Amino acid sequence: MELMNIVNQKMAIEKEFPKFKAGDTITVSYKIREGNKERIQEFRGVVLQINGEGRTATFTVRKMSGAFGVERIFPFASPFIDAITVNKYGRVRRARIFYLRGLTGKKARIKERRF
Numbered sequence: 821m822e823l824m825n826i827v828n829q830k831m832a833i834e835k836e837f838p839k840f841k842a843g844d845t846i847t848v849s850y851k852i853r854e855g856n857k858e859r860i861q862e863f864r865g866v867v868l869q870i871n872g873e874g875r876t877a878t879f880t881v882r883k884m885s886g887a888f889g890v891e892r893i894f895p896f897a898s899p900f901i902d903a904i905t906v907n908k909y910g911r912v913r914r915a916r917i918f919y920l921r922g923l924t925g926k927k928a929r930i931k932e933r934r935f
Contacts, residue, residue, distance in 0.1 A: 828874045837896070840879075842867050842917050843910030843930050848881060848894055849902040860902055863892060866930065869916040882920065889921060909933040 840846055847864040865883030868891065872878055877896045882889055894901060910930035920928060 835901070837901075837904045838906050840867055840904070840906050840909075842869055842915050843912035844906055845908040845910065845930075846881065847905045847907055849904070850894070851900040851902055864907065865890075865892075866910065866917075866920065868918060868920065909935075 844867050845865070846867055847862050849860050849862050852859055852861050863881060863883065865881040868880040868882050870877065870879045875897050878893050879896065880891055880893050882891045884890070909932065911933040912930060920930075
C-alpha cells in the first residue's frame with residue numbers, strides 16, 4: 821500500500837476546487853470538444869454523492885432537464901473540468917442522497933445551510 825500512496829502523491833491533481841458535499845448545488849464548467857473546436861458547457865445541479873478518495877475520487881451531480889432527471893459523474897482529476905462554483909449549501913443528513921431521485925416538485929427541495 822505504501823507504493824500506491826507514493827504513486828497517488830506523484831499523480832496528485834493541481835487544481836483546487838471549493839469544498840462541497842452532498843446536498844450542495846454546484847455549477848461545473850466542463851470543456852467539451854466538438855471536432856477541432858472546444859467550448860465550455862455548464863452543468864448545474866445538486867450533488868448526490870462524493871465517492872472515493874485521492875486520484876480516483878468522483879462526484880455525482882443531478883439536475884432536472886424539463887421533466888427528466890439527468891445525472892452525471894465527474895472525476896475530480898479530470899482535465900476537462902474548468903471550474904466548480906458552489907451556488908448554494910444544502911442541509912441534508914446523509915452523505916448519499918439517492919432518495920432525491922424519487923421526489924418531484926416541492927418535495928425535492930433541500931433546505932439551505934446558513935452561516
